[in-house]
Amino acid sequence: MGTEVVASVTDLSVAFPAGADWRTVVRGVSLTVRRGDRIAIVGESGSGKTMVGMSLLGISPEQARVRGQVLVDGIDPQRGSPAQLRRLRGDAAAMVFQDPLTSLNPVRTIGAQLTESVRRHQRLGRAQARVRVLEALHAVGVPAPAERLGVYPHQLSGGLRQRVMIAMAILNRPALLVADEPTTALDATIQAQILGVLRSGLDAGALLLITHDLAVAAEVCTSVVVMYAGQIVEQGPIAELLRRPRHPYTRGLIAAVPTFDPARPSLRPIPGTPPTRPDLGVGCRFADRCAYVSQQCRDTEPALADGVACWHPREEALR
Amino acid sequence: MNGTVADGTRAAAGGPDSSAILAAESVSVFFAAGRRSLAAVLDVSLAVHAGETVALVGESGSGKSTLALALMRARELRQGRLLFRGRDITRQRESRLEDYRRQVQMVFQDPHSSLDPRMTVGRILAEPLRAHRIGDHAQRDERIRQLLADVGLGEDVLERRPAQFSGGQRQRIAIARALALDPRLVIADEPVSALDVSVQAQIVQLLRALQREHDMAYLLVSHDLPLVHHLATRVAVMYLGRIVESGPVDEVVRRPRHPYTAALLAAAPSIDRPGGRERIVLTGSPPSPMARPTGCEFHPRCPVARDRCRTEAPVFEIVTPGRGAACFYPGELPGIDVSSTSARAEEHV
Numbered sequence: 110m111g112t113e114v115v116a117s118v119t120d121l122s123v124a125f126p127a128g129a130d131w132r133t134v135v136r137g138v139s140l141t142v143r144r145g146d147r148i149a150i151v152g153e154s155g156s157g158k159t160m161v162g163m164s165l166l167g168i169s170p171e172q173a174r175v176r177g178q179v180l181v182d183g184i185d186p187q188r189g190s191p192a193q194l195r196r197l198r199g200d201a202a203a204m205v206f207q208d209p210l211t212s213l214n215p216v217r218t219i220g221a222q223l224t225e226s227v228r229r230h231q232r233l234g235r236a237q238a239r240v241r242v243l244e245a246l247h248a249v250g251v252p253a254p255a256e257r258l259g260v261y262p263h264q265l266s267g268g269l270r271q272r273v274m275i276a277m278a279i280l281n282r283p284a285l286l287v288a289d290e291p292t293t294a295l296d297a298t299i300q301a302q303i304l305g306v307l308r309s310g311l312d313a314g315a316l317l318l319i320t321h322d323l324a325v326a327a328e329v330c331t332s333v334v335v336m337y338a339g340q341i342v343e344q345g346p347i348a349e350l351l352r353r354p355r356h357p358y359t360r361g362l363i364a365a366v367p368t369f370d371p372a373r374p375s376l377r378p379i380p381g382t383p384p385t386r387p388d389l390g391v392g393c394r395f396a397d398r399c400a401y402v403s404q405q406c407r408d409t410e411p412a413l414a415d416g417v418a419c420w421h422p423r424e425e426a427l428r
Numbered sequence: 429m430n431g432t433v434a435d436g437t438r439a440a441a442g443g444p445d446s447s448a449i450l451a452a453e454s455v456s457v458f459f460a461a462g463r464r465s466l467a468a469v470l471d472v473s474l475a476v477h478a479g480e481t482v483a484l485v486g487e488s489g490s491g492k493s494t495l496a497l498a499l500m501r502a503r504e505l506r507q508g509r510l511l512f513r514g515r516d517i518t519r520q521r522e523s524r525l526e527d528y529r530r531q532v533q534m535v536f537q538d539p540h541s542s543l544d545p546r547m548t549v550g551r552i553l554a555e556p557l558r559a560h561r562i563g564d565h566a567q568r569d570e571r572i573r574q575l576l577a578d579v580g581l582g583e584d585v586l587e588r589r590p591a592q593f594s595g596g597q598r599q600r601i602a603i604a605r606a607l608a609l610d611p612r613l614v615i616a617d618e619p620v621s622a623l624d625v626s627v628q629a630q631i632v633q634l635l636r637a638l639q640r641e642h643d644m645a646y647l648l649v650s651h652d653l654p655l656v657h658h659l660a661t662r663v664a665v666m667y668l669g670r671i672v673e674s675g676p677v678d679e680v681v682r683r684p685r686h687p688y689t690a691a692l693l694a695a696a697p698s699i700d701r702p703g704g705r706e707r708i709v710l711t712g713s714p715p716s717p718m719a720r721p722t723g724c725e726f727h728p729r730c731p732v733a734r735d736r737c738r739t740e741a742p743v744f745e746i747v748t749p750g751r752g753a754a755c756f757y758p759g760e761l762p763g764i765d766v767s768s769t770s771a772r773a774e775e776h777v
Contacts, residue, residue, distance in 0.1 A: 153624035266713040296487035298710045301695035324697035351699055365629040367654035369764045370700045378629035
């Protein structure tokens with residue numbers, strides 16, 4: 110797609126205090142997001158995927174130690190001035206979370222919240238702001254948007270609330286939208302509607318979709334970053350990655366998902382569990398669960414090269 | 429829809445289904461909502477036979493979990509009967525249900541809240557054995573060791589408490605507890621949906637292996653249709669408290685008769701079709717049981733609804749024993765063409 114870089118993350122690490130020490134949950138993650146990109150970060154719980162998303166908006170938990178360089182639309186979310194951070198959040202970038210109820214103000218109407226958000230970031234009159242709000246609600250498929258302006262969040266269904274959240278996020282046409290498990294709390298038919306909204310492009314801004322679900326990533330995104338134990342283990346165009354996954358973890362993840370297709374491996378478990386303290390290990394953090402492990406894997410951690418961090422990347426199709 | 433026999437087994441047998449381990453007959457469950465009462469489950473019939481896996485699928489509010497709890501006698505029935513091995517247990521005193529309590533067990537979605545955090549694993553597993561006065565101390569210890577081995581845990585876990593385990597390990601403990609009394613039927617409500625993908629597959633394989641070894645039946649409550657396709661022999665699809673379609677899982681997936689089933693199948697995101705695909709888009713959300721639509725209750729969201737659907741409620745029509753749907757125009761929307769997806773996958777190899 111376009112080449113204009115919207116956001117970049119270089120050698121990001123995120124750590125939390127653990128007694129007198131630090132527990133590092135994201136290690137050496139680098140990522141470039143360009144205008145029009147739809148990138149998924151896929152990983153299991155503890156993979157560090159949510160921390161990467163939060164660092165892009167400068168909303169990492171207070172006790173977190175964030176290192177490395179993050180730039181979103183030219184702003185450093187960790188070190189920006191208050192004015193820059195205001196421009197960052199809502200203007201340059203926006204985030205949608207799993208549970209929209211916790212992100213909407215329960216005692217103010219949808220219309221008041223959305224209009225205020227527009228007017229805080231754009232110099233628009235009341236009437237113009239209202240037009241923009243209706244546009245955004247229409248874009249995310251809220252039926253009869255004008256009638257929703259006067260209602261409170263609890264009066265909306267879960268699916269409508271999530272649409273309102275996405276509308277609020279795209280109101281100011283952010284260059285980057287980060288959506289963290291936006292459909293995990295929703296039912297299948299509602300999830301399908303929201304994924305359609307996300308896939309539609311959202312005014313050509315870039316989308317970073319954080320999910321544990323490869324199938325959700327496949328529905329919405331064009332490329333994917335797979336994280337394991339705080340690191341990127343594989344990345345690439347999603348169709349290619351699903352067809353020919355190279356990292357044994359990615360292969361395991363794909364083969365673990367149930368599918369209707371009898372020709373695909375399905376529900377094949379990955380033995381073991383992710384390491385609880387990957388930062389304390391040596392060598393490849395997937396080694397203990399890997400069928401292709403060698404001494405080299407146990408001694409030296411492979412770096413991400415040519416889209417995969419593995420000493421023995423697979424070339425054959427997955428069966 | 430009176431007298432609906434959703435899975436047709438009773439119709440086939442011509443009387444109460446005594447071959448089933450557990451059967452619900454025209455069961456309705458209501459909840460109080462202020463001054464009104466709402467039907468969470470409405471006139472549902474379902475039977476689970478030895479060794480089979482029956483899946484209940486539907487979205488939140490469909491009544492699938494309420495039905496599962498009703499089958500455990502944890503929800504009061506407004507109407508209908510529960511039959512355990514042909515015996516009516518609907519109003520039976522709990523003290524006379526020892527067999528039923530041993531033979532029917534439940535596993536929940538969230539192993540965090542279903543295991544007592546203060547108990548050690550050893551006590552959690554001993555509890556059902558003690559409650560049913562099974563064996564002496566040594567025999568119970570032996571049984572507990574066997575249970576741990578069955579679910580792939582070592583004896584080193586006995587003195588530890590639930591909080592010290594990962595989600596997957598906790599679910600193994602919950603399954604071991606359910607197995608303690610050697611049940612014939614385990615009701616599992618979303619047993620893997622709180623777990624990470626790679627762990628889900630471990631637990632699914634465990635459930636499969638245990639079923640083979642112990643000849644158990646499962647009633648699987650799930651929203652995950654590909655998973656249901658792999659695990660279940662029969663499936664019942666619920667919408668607004670009613671079963672709208674049921675049948676052998678492969679047939680239902682390939683040739684759904686109810687448009688809601690077709691929409692659910694199409695809605696499931698899939699790694700087989702990156703970039704999405706033509707889907708059957710349902711507008712709106714499931715209606716509230718407070719405001720049930722007229723006619724067919726699915727008609728406001730149905731892509732193929734006609735005038736008749738707005739005024740008249742379709743009865744559940746049995747096509748063959750165990751196969752049926754409640755729709756005036758069945759089979760108009762496609763299912764998942766399993767053979768063609770595999771053909772496409774082979775091109776990739």
